[in-house]
Amino acid sequence: MKRLITLLLLCGLPLMTNAFDLGIISKGIDAVKKGAEANRDIPESEEVQIGAGVTSNILGTTKLVDNPELQRYVNHVGTWLASQTERPGLKWHFGVIDTDTVNAFSMPGGYVLITRGLFSQLHSEAELAGVLGHEISHVVQKHHLRAIQKAAGREALGQLAQLAADQNGTQGGQNVAKVVKGGTELYAHGLDKEDEFEADRLGVVVAARGGYNPYGLVAVLQTLGAINPNDASLKLLFDTHPTPSDRLDRLSAAMGDKLDDLGNKVDDVPRFDKLKH
Protein backbone atom coordinates (compact mmCIF):
# COMPACT_ATOMS: atom_id res chain seq x y z
CA MET A 1 0.00 0.00 0.00
CA LYS A 2 2.78 2.39 0.92
CA ARG A 3 4.56 1.44 -2.27
CA LEU A 4 1.42 2.30 -4.20
CA ILE A 5 1.19 5.69 -2.52
CA THR A 6 4.80 6.38 -3.40
CA LEU A 7 4.29 5.42 -7.02
CA LEU A 8 1.20 7.59 -7.23
CA LEU A 9 3.19 10.46 -5.79
CA LEU A 10 5.98 9.85 -8.28
CA CYS A 11 3.60 9.73 -11.24
CA GLY A 12 1.86 12.82 -10.09
CA LEU A 13 5.05 14.78 -9.51
CA PRO A 14 5.34 16.58 -12.90
CA LEU A 15 1.75 17.72 -12.74
CA MET A 16 2.02 19.00 -9.23
CA THR A 17 5.21 21.02 -9.55
CA ASN A 18 3.26 24.06 -10.70
CA ALA A 19 0.97 24.03 -7.76
CA PHE A 20 3.38 23.22 -4.93
CA ASP A 21 6.80 24.12 -3.79
CA LEU A 22 9.12 21.44 -5.15
CA GLY A 23 11.18 21.19 -1.97
CA ILE A 24 8.18 20.38 0.15
CA ILE A 25 7.02 17.75 -2.29
CA SER A 26 10.37 16.00 -2.47
CA LYS A 27 10.60 16.04 1.31
CA GLY A 28 7.22 14.40 1.47
CA ILE A 29 8.22 11.81 -1.07
CA ASP A 30 11.40 11.12 0.86
CA ALA A 31 9.46 10.50 4.00
CA VAL A 32 6.96 8.17 2.38
CA LYS A 33 9.62 6.34 0.46
CA LYS A 34 11.94 5.85 3.43
CA GLY A 35 9.07 4.78 5.58
CA ALA A 36 8.11 2.25 2.96
CA GLU A 37 11.66 0.90 2.72
CA ALA A 38 12.06 0.62 6.46
CA ASN A 39 8.78 -1.20 6.91
CA ARG A 40 8.29 -3.34 3.86
CA ASP A 41 8.65 -7.10 4.19
CA ILE A 42 11.84 -8.05 2.45
CA PRO A 43 11.20 -11.15 0.34
CA GLU A 44 13.20 -14.22 1.36
CA SER A 45 15.05 -14.31 -1.96
CA GLU A 46 16.31 -10.78 -1.32
CA GLU A 47 17.18 -11.64 2.29
CA VAL A 48 19.32 -14.53 1.05
CA GLN A 49 21.03 -12.24 -1.49
CA ILE A 50 21.86 -9.72 1.23
CA GLY A 51 23.10 -12.48 3.54
CA ALA A 52 25.24 -14.05 0.82
CA GLY A 53 26.73 -10.65 0.01
CA VAL A 54 27.63 -9.85 3.61
CA THR A 55 29.02 -13.38 4.06
CA SER A 56 31.15 -12.95 0.94
CA ASN A 57 32.51 -9.72 2.42
CA ILE A 58 33.36 -11.31 5.76
CA LEU A 59 35.04 -14.16 3.90
CA GLY A 60 36.92 -11.42 2.05
CA THR A 61 38.53 -10.47 5.36
CA THR A 62 39.03 -14.02 6.67
CA LYS A 63 39.00 -17.29 4.73
CA LEU A 64 37.49 -20.59 5.81
CA VAL A 65 39.66 -23.01 7.78
CA ASP A 66 41.04 -25.48 5.25
CA ASN A 67 39.53 -28.55 6.90
CA PRO A 68 36.55 -30.03 5.00
CA GLU A 69 35.82 -32.51 7.81
CA LEU A 70 35.47 -29.68 10.33
CA GLN A 71 33.33 -27.63 7.94
CA ARG A 72 30.97 -30.53 7.26
CA TYR A 73 30.75 -31.29 10.97
CA VAL A 74 29.70 -27.74 11.82
CA ASN A 75 27.15 -27.86 8.99
CA HIS A 76 25.68 -31.07 10.39
CA VAL A 77 25.28 -29.67 13.91
CA GLY A 78 24.00 -26.32 12.61
CA THR A 79 21.57 -27.71 10.04
CA TRP A 80 20.17 -30.15 12.59
CA LEU A 81 19.54 -27.30 15.02
CA ALA A 82 18.10 -25.02 12.33
CA SER A 83 15.66 -27.78 11.33
CA GLN A 84 14.21 -27.48 14.87
CA THR A 85 13.34 -23.81 14.38
CA GLU A 86 10.59 -21.86 12.63
CA ARG A 87 12.76 -21.43 9.51
CA PRO A 88 13.67 -25.00 8.52
CA GLY A 89 13.09 -24.18 4.86
CA LEU A 90 16.06 -21.83 4.50
CA LYS A 91 19.19 -23.19 2.89
CA TRP A 92 21.48 -22.96 5.92
CA HIS A 93 25.26 -22.65 5.64
CA PHE A 94 27.77 -22.90 8.47
CA GLY A 95 31.51 -22.30 8.34
CA VAL A 96 34.59 -21.96 10.54
CA ILE A 97 36.80 -19.02 9.57
CA ASP A 98 40.53 -18.95 10.07
CA THR A 99 41.28 -16.33 12.71
CA ASP A 100 42.32 -16.28 16.37
CA THR A 101 39.61 -13.69 16.96
CA VAL A 102 36.92 -15.13 19.22
CA ASN A 103 33.53 -14.46 17.65
CA ALA A 104 30.63 -15.78 15.60
CA PHE A 105 28.46 -14.09 12.99
CA SER A 106 25.08 -14.81 11.50
CA MET A 107 23.89 -13.23 8.33
CA PRO A 108 20.37 -12.89 6.95
CA GLY A 109 19.13 -15.83 4.92
CA GLY A 110 20.82 -18.57 6.98
CA TYR A 111 24.58 -17.95 6.79
CA VAL A 112 26.54 -18.54 10.02
CA LEU A 113 30.29 -18.19 10.57
CA ILE A 114 32.19 -19.10 13.74
CA THR A 115 35.87 -18.27 14.20
CA ARG A 116 38.59 -20.84 14.84
CA GLY A 117 39.41 -18.82 17.95
CA LEU A 118 35.92 -19.41 19.37
CA PHE A 119 35.79 -23.04 18.25
CA SER A 120 39.07 -23.73 20.07
CA GLN A 121 37.52 -22.44 23.33
CA LEU A 122 34.66 -24.97 23.19
CA HIS A 123 34.71 -28.14 25.30
CA SER A 124 31.82 -30.14 23.83
CA GLU A 125 29.30 -30.51 21.03
CA ALA A 126 26.65 -29.10 23.39
CA GLU A 127 28.70 -25.91 23.72
CA LEU A 128 28.98 -25.68 19.94
CA ALA A 129 25.20 -26.19 19.80
CA GLY A 130 24.79 -23.30 22.26
CA VAL A 131 26.84 -20.95 20.09
CA LEU A 132 25.12 -22.03 16.87
CA GLY A 133 21.73 -21.88 18.59
CA HIS A 134 22.40 -18.23 19.45
CA GLU A 135 23.43 -17.40 15.86
CA ILE A 136 20.52 -19.34 14.34
CA SER A 137 18.13 -17.41 16.60
CA HIS A 138 19.39 -14.11 15.17
CA VAL A 139 18.41 -15.37 11.71
CA VAL A 140 15.06 -16.76 12.86
CA GLN A 141 14.21 -13.40 14.46
CA LYS A 142 15.70 -11.49 11.49
CA HIS A 143 17.70 -9.26 13.84
CA HIS A 144 20.38 -8.28 11.35
CA LEU A 145 17.97 -8.01 8.45
CA ARG A 146 15.83 -5.56 10.42
CA ALA A 147 18.86 -3.54 11.53
CA ILE A 148 20.16 -3.38 7.96
CA GLN A 149 16.72 -2.44 6.69
CA LYS A 150 16.40 0.30 9.30
CA ALA A 151 19.78 1.78 8.39
CA ALA A 152 19.02 1.52 4.68
CA GLY A 153 15.68 3.22 5.15
CA ARG A 154 17.48 6.14 6.75
CA GLU A 155 20.20 6.47 4.15
CA ALA A 156 21.11 5.00 0.81
CA LEU A 157 18.02 3.04 -0.05
CA GLY A 158 15.94 6.09 -0.59
CA GLN A 159 16.79 6.64 -4.26
CA LEU A 160 13.66 7.44 -6.20
CA ALA A 161 14.01 4.67 -8.74
CA GLN A 162 14.59 1.91 -6.29
CA LEU A 163 11.09 1.17 -5.18
CA ALA A 164 10.11 0.64 -8.77
CA ALA A 165 13.24 -1.40 -9.32
CA ASP A 166 12.24 -3.66 -6.47
CA GLN A 167 9.05 -4.42 -8.30
CA ASN A 168 10.44 -5.45 -11.65
CA GLY A 169 13.31 -7.30 -10.06
CA THR A 170 15.91 -6.54 -12.70
CA GLN A 171 17.54 -3.90 -10.60
CA GLY A 172 16.95 -5.81 -7.38
CA GLY A 173 20.56 -6.94 -7.50
CA GLN A 174 21.86 -3.36 -7.50
CA ASN A 175 19.52 -2.59 -4.66
CA VAL A 176 20.94 -5.50 -2.70
CA ALA A 177 24.53 -4.55 -3.51
CA LYS A 178 24.04 -1.14 -1.94
CA VAL A 179 22.68 -2.72 1.19
CA VAL A 180 25.49 -5.24 1.47
CA LYS A 181 28.24 -2.72 2.17
CA GLY A 182 26.30 -1.04 4.94
CA GLY A 183 25.19 -4.45 6.12
CA THR A 184 28.79 -5.60 6.57
CA GLU A 185 29.58 -2.51 8.62
CA LEU A 186 26.77 -3.48 10.97
CA TYR A 187 29.00 -6.36 12.10
CA ALA A 188 31.60 -3.83 13.24
CA HIS A 189 29.02 -1.96 15.36
CA GLY A 190 26.87 -4.79 16.60
CA LEU A 191 23.16 -5.20 17.19
CA ASP A 192 20.96 -3.75 19.85
CA LYS A 193 21.79 -5.39 23.20
CA GLU A 194 18.23 -6.63 23.56
CA ASP A 195 18.64 -8.60 20.33
CA GLU A 196 21.70 -10.30 21.82
CA PHE A 197 19.86 -11.15 25.04
CA GLU A 198 16.97 -12.52 23.00
CA ALA A 199 19.30 -14.66 20.86
CA ASP A 200 20.78 -16.10 24.07
CA ARG A 201 17.33 -16.84 25.45
CA LEU A 202 16.14 -18.50 22.22
CA GLY A 203 19.51 -20.13 21.55
CA VAL A 204 19.48 -22.30 24.65
CA VAL A 205 16.03 -23.57 23.63
CA VAL A 206 17.15 -24.25 20.05
CA ALA A 207 20.05 -26.35 21.42
CA ALA A 208 17.67 -28.14 23.79
CA ARG A 209 15.19 -28.83 20.98
CA GLY A 210 18.06 -30.51 19.16
CA GLY A 211 18.55 -32.84 22.12
CA TYR A 212 21.59 -31.09 23.62
CA ASN A 213 22.16 -29.98 27.20
CA PRO A 214 20.77 -26.41 27.17
CA TYR A 215 23.59 -25.26 29.47
CA GLY A 216 26.16 -25.38 26.64
CA LEU A 217 25.81 -21.64 25.94
CA VAL A 218 26.01 -20.84 29.66
CA ALA A 219 29.32 -22.72 29.83
CA VAL A 220 30.67 -20.86 26.77
CA LEU A 221 29.75 -17.48 28.26
CA GLN A 222 31.55 -18.45 31.46
CA THR A 223 34.62 -19.48 29.48
CA LEU A 224 34.60 -16.17 27.59
CA GLY A 225 34.12 -14.28 30.84
CA ALA A 226 37.23 -15.93 32.23
CA ILE A 227 39.49 -14.77 29.39
CA ASN A 228 41.39 -11.57 30.00
CA PRO A 229 39.05 -8.94 28.54
CA ASN A 230 42.05 -6.99 27.25
CA ASP A 231 42.98 -9.90 25.03
CA ALA A 232 43.02 -8.62 21.45
CA SER A 233 41.18 -11.70 20.22
CA LEU A 234 38.10 -10.60 22.17
CA LYS A 235 38.03 -6.93 21.18
CA LEU A 236 35.47 -7.18 18.38
CA LEU A 237 33.23 -9.52 20.38
CA PHE A 238 33.27 -7.32 23.48
CA ASP A 239 32.84 -4.14 21.42
CA THR A 240 29.71 -5.53 19.81
CA HIS A 241 28.09 -7.58 22.58
CA PRO A 242 27.03 -7.09 26.20
CA THR A 243 29.59 -8.52 28.66
CA PRO A 244 29.40 -12.26 29.33
CA SER A 245 28.46 -11.39 32.90
CA ASP A 246 25.48 -9.29 31.80
CA ARG A 247 24.41 -12.00 29.39
CA LEU A 248 24.60 -14.63 32.15
CA ASP A 249 22.54 -12.42 34.46
CA ARG A 250 19.84 -12.16 31.79
CA LEU A 251 19.96 -15.86 30.95
CA SER A 252 19.76 -16.72 34.63
CA ALA A 253 16.64 -14.59 35.00
CA ALA A 254 15.03 -16.23 31.94
CA MET A 255 16.11 -19.82 32.53
CA GLY A 256 15.78 -20.21 36.29
CA ASP A 257 15.51 -23.98 36.55
CA LYS A 258 12.99 -24.32 33.69
CA LEU A 259 15.34 -26.34 31.50
CA ASP A 260 17.10 -28.32 34.23
CA ASP A 261 15.27 -31.53 33.39
CA LEU A 262 17.00 -31.38 30.00
CA GLY A 263 20.41 -31.05 31.63
CA ASN A 264 20.85 -34.81 31.35
CA LYS A 265 20.60 -34.61 27.57
CA VAL A 266 23.62 -34.96 25.32
CA ASP A 267 26.61 -32.95 26.49
CA ASP A 268 29.26 -34.36 24.30
CA VAL A 269 29.80 -36.77 21.46
CA PRO A 270 33.22 -38.35 20.86
CA ARG A 271 33.25 -36.96 17.28
CA PHE A 272 33.72 -33.46 18.74
CA ASP A 273 36.98 -34.34 20.50
CA LYS A 274 38.28 -36.10 17.40
CA LEU A 275 37.87 -32.88 15.44
CA LYS A 276 39.43 -30.68 18.07
CA HIS A 277 42.71 -32.61 18.05
Added chain:
Amino acid sequence: MKRWKRLLPWVSAWLLAPLCLAAEMGSVVRQAELKQKPFFDAPKVTDLAASAVVEVVSRQGAWIQVKTKDGQVGWMKMLNLRTGSGDVKAGSTTSGVLAGLSLFKTGSSGTTATTGVRGLSEEDLKNAQPNPAELAKLEGYGTTADDAAKFAKAGKLVPQKDLAYLPKPSSSGDNKPDDKSH
Protein backbone atom coordinates in the same frame (compact mmCIF):
# COMPACT_ATOMS: atom_id res chain seq x y z
CA MET B 1 62.63 -36.07 10.21
CA LYS B 2 60.54 -38.96 11.43
CA ARG B 3 61.26 -38.10 15.01
CA TRP B 4 60.32 -34.51 14.34
CA LYS B 5 56.98 -35.66 12.97
CA ARG B 6 56.38 -37.72 16.06
CA LEU B 7 57.11 -34.69 18.18
CA LEU B 8 54.77 -32.44 16.24
CA PRO B 9 51.61 -33.16 18.26
CA TRP B 10 53.56 -32.42 21.43
CA VAL B 11 54.97 -29.22 20.05
CA SER B 12 51.51 -28.01 19.01
CA ALA B 13 50.09 -29.13 22.36
CA TRP B 14 52.76 -27.05 24.04
CA LEU B 15 51.91 -24.04 21.91
CA LEU B 16 48.22 -24.35 22.76
CA ALA B 17 48.84 -25.22 26.38
CA PRO B 18 48.57 -21.71 27.82
CA LEU B 19 44.98 -21.40 26.61
CA CYS B 20 43.99 -24.74 28.07
CA LEU B 21 45.87 -24.63 31.35
CA ALA B 22 44.71 -21.26 32.61
CA ALA B 23 42.46 -21.87 35.56
CA GLU B 24 38.91 -20.62 35.07
CA MET B 25 38.16 -18.57 38.17
CA GLY B 26 34.71 -17.44 39.18
CA SER B 27 32.73 -15.86 41.93
CA VAL B 28 29.55 -17.10 43.53
CA VAL B 29 26.59 -14.86 42.72
CA ARG B 30 24.57 -15.64 45.82
CA GLN B 31 24.93 -17.72 48.93
CA ALA B 32 24.50 -21.39 48.11
CA GLU B 33 25.30 -24.88 49.31
CA LEU B 34 28.24 -26.69 47.79
CA LYS B 35 26.94 -30.18 47.08
CA GLN B 36 28.77 -33.49 46.99
CA LYS B 37 27.01 -34.43 43.77
CA PRO B 38 25.24 -32.49 41.01
CA PHE B 39 21.75 -32.94 42.51
CA PHE B 40 19.53 -30.78 44.68
CA ASP B 41 19.16 -33.46 47.34
CA ALA B 42 22.85 -34.39 47.47
CA PRO B 43 24.63 -33.93 50.83
CA LYS B 44 26.24 -30.60 51.56
CA VAL B 45 30.01 -30.15 51.45
CA THR B 46 30.00 -26.64 52.82
CA ASP B 47 28.21 -23.30 52.53
CA LEU B 48 29.42 -20.92 49.86
CA ALA B 49 29.19 -17.25 50.76
CA ALA B 50 28.04 -14.75 48.15
CA SER B 51 31.09 -13.42 46.27
CA ALA B 52 33.26 -16.38 47.31
CA VAL B 53 35.95 -16.98 44.71
CA VAL B 54 36.19 -20.52 43.36
CA GLU B 55 38.03 -22.39 40.64
CA VAL B 56 36.09 -24.21 37.93
CA VAL B 57 36.80 -27.95 37.78
CA SER B 58 34.16 -29.35 35.41
CA ARG B 59 30.53 -29.09 34.32
CA GLN B 60 27.62 -31.49 34.09
CA GLY B 61 24.08 -30.70 33.02
CA ALA B 62 22.91 -27.60 34.90
CA TRP B 63 25.75 -27.97 37.42
CA ILE B 64 29.33 -26.85 37.75
CA GLN B 65 32.02 -28.51 39.86
CA VAL B 66 34.21 -26.01 41.70
CA LYS B 67 37.10 -25.92 44.13
CA THR B 68 37.05 -23.47 47.01
CA LYS B 69 40.04 -21.54 48.36
CA ASP B 70 40.21 -24.12 51.15
CA GLY B 71 40.53 -26.87 48.59
CA GLN B 72 37.02 -28.26 49.05
CA VAL B 73 35.48 -29.61 45.85
CA GLY B 74 31.78 -29.85 45.13
CA TRP B 75 28.89 -28.88 42.85
CA MET B 76 26.75 -25.75 42.53
CA LYS B 77 24.21 -24.55 39.95
CA MET B 78 26.06 -23.27 36.88
CA LEU B 79 23.98 -20.09 36.69
CA ASN B 80 25.08 -19.12 40.19
CA LEU B 81 28.65 -18.58 39.02
CA ARG B 82 30.15 -15.65 37.13
CA THR B 83 33.63 -15.80 35.74
CA GLY B 84 35.52 -12.72 34.83
CA SER B 85 37.63 -9.80 35.84
CA GLY B 86 37.70 -6.10 35.21
CA ASP B 87 35.28 -6.25 32.29
CA VAL B 88 32.37 -6.50 34.66
CA LYS B 89 30.37 -3.31 34.61
CA ALA B 90 29.10 -1.45 37.63
CA GLY B 91 25.73 -2.74 38.72
CA SER B 92 26.37 -6.20 37.44
CA THR B 93 26.29 -9.10 39.83
CA THR B 94 30.01 -9.63 40.06
CA SER B 95 30.94 -5.98 39.98
CA GLY B 96 34.37 -5.51 41.37
CA VAL B 97 34.47 -8.88 43.04
CA LEU B 98 37.05 -10.33 40.74
CA ALA B 99 38.62 -7.10 39.67
CA GLY B 100 41.30 -7.43 42.31
CA LEU B 101 42.30 -10.93 41.36
CA SER B 102 45.93 -11.08 40.37
CA LEU B 103 45.08 -13.51 37.60
CA PHE B 104 44.93 -10.92 34.87
CA LYS B 105 47.32 -8.37 36.28
CA THR B 106 50.51 -10.34 36.59
CA GLY B 107 50.40 -11.61 33.06
CA SER B 108 50.89 -15.09 34.46
CA SER B 109 47.64 -16.18 32.92
CA GLY B 110 48.11 -17.98 29.65
CA THR B 111 44.85 -16.55 28.42
CA THR B 112 46.78 -13.54 27.22
CA ALA B 113 48.51 -15.78 24.70
CA THR B 114 46.84 -14.23 21.68
CA THR B 115 47.18 -10.60 22.74
CA GLY B 116 48.69 -8.61 19.96
CA VAL B 117 47.83 -11.13 17.28
CA ARG B 118 46.09 -9.25 14.57
CA GLY B 119 42.69 -10.80 14.09
CA LEU B 120 39.46 -9.70 12.50
CA SER B 121 38.93 -6.04 13.35
CA GLU B 122 36.30 -3.38 12.93
CA GLU B 123 38.44 -1.79 10.22
CA ASP B 124 38.60 -5.06 8.31
CA LEU B 125 34.82 -5.25 8.26
CA LYS B 126 34.41 -1.64 7.15
CA ASN B 127 36.86 -2.15 4.27
CA ALA B 128 35.71 -5.66 3.40
CA GLN B 129 35.77 -6.77 -0.22
CA PRO B 130 33.71 -9.76 -1.41
CA ASN B 131 35.29 -13.16 -1.91
CA PRO B 132 32.84 -15.06 -4.14
CA ALA B 133 35.17 -18.08 -4.47
CA GLU B 134 35.23 -18.56 -0.72
CA LEU B 135 31.45 -18.06 -0.56
CA ALA B 136 31.03 -20.84 -3.14
CA LYS B 137 33.27 -23.05 -1.02
CA LEU B 138 31.12 -22.36 2.04
CA GLU B 139 27.95 -23.17 0.11
CA GLY B 140 29.58 -26.38 -1.10
CA TYR B 141 29.90 -27.63 2.48
CA GLY B 142 26.16 -27.29 3.09
CA THR B 143 24.18 -30.37 4.01
CA THR B 144 20.51 -31.37 3.94
CA ALA B 145 18.06 -31.65 6.82
CA ASP B 146 17.86 -35.42 6.13
CA ASP B 147 21.63 -35.87 6.43
CA ALA B 148 21.68 -33.70 9.52
CA ALA B 149 18.96 -35.90 11.06
CA LYS B 150 21.11 -38.99 10.44
CA PHE B 151 24.05 -37.21 12.04
CA ALA B 152 21.88 -36.37 15.05
CA LYS B 153 20.73 -39.97 15.38
CA ALA B 154 24.34 -41.19 15.26
CA GLY B 155 25.04 -38.84 18.19
CA LYS B 156 22.03 -40.21 20.11
CA LEU B 157 20.36 -36.81 20.02
CA VAL B 158 16.65 -36.96 20.77
CA PRO B 159 14.80 -33.87 19.53
CA GLN B 160 12.53 -32.02 21.98
CA LYS B 161 10.13 -30.89 19.29
CA ASP B 162 7.71 -28.53 20.96
CA LEU B 163 9.92 -26.99 23.62
CA ALA B 164 8.73 -23.39 23.96
CA TYR B 165 11.05 -20.40 23.84
CA LEU B 166 11.73 -18.70 27.15
CA PRO B 167 9.78 -15.48 27.60
CA LYS B 168 11.62 -12.26 28.33
CA PRO B 169 11.90 -11.94 32.10
CA SER B 170 9.71 -9.22 33.55
CA SER B 171 12.63 -7.48 35.24
CA SER B 172 15.97 -6.98 33.54
CA GLY B 173 17.85 -7.78 36.74
CA ASP B 174 19.18 -11.06 37.95
CA ASN B 175 16.16 -12.87 39.25
CA LYS B 176 17.01 -15.55 41.66
CA PRO B 177 16.80 -18.96 40.04
CA ASP B 178 14.58 -21.31 41.96
CA ASP B 179 17.46 -22.84 43.88
CA LYS B 180 16.04 -25.51 46.09
CA SER B 181 19.36 -25.93 47.84
CA HIS B 182 18.65 -22.90 49.98
